[in-house]
Amino acid sequence: LKWRKKYGDKVMCYHSQFIMLDRNKKEKILTDPQNNQIQLLISTQAIEDSLDISFDIMISECAPLDSLIQRAGRCNRYGKNKDSKFIIFNS
DSSP states (O other): OHHHHHHHGEEEEEEEEEEEHHHHHHHHHHHHHTTTOOEEEEEOOGSSSSOOOOBSSEEEEEHHHHHHHHHHHTTTSSSTTTEEEEEEOOO
């Protein structure tokens, strides 16, 4: 709710527990480069797999190395941003 107050409709929650219909809608929004207005995505590790998306900044909890590599691959995926950051915090 705190983030919704700051970002309004530009914040999204994404995880594997959504029903397939809702998950597909969210994936369509996230993968549409012409129409994606999401500024903050709060996600579980479900974001690591299968989505061709890129973030300017990613903040991740500490995880096994293979998971961190997957997540880092979502940060500046297309090399368009010179100021991208991948931040790992210790939970």
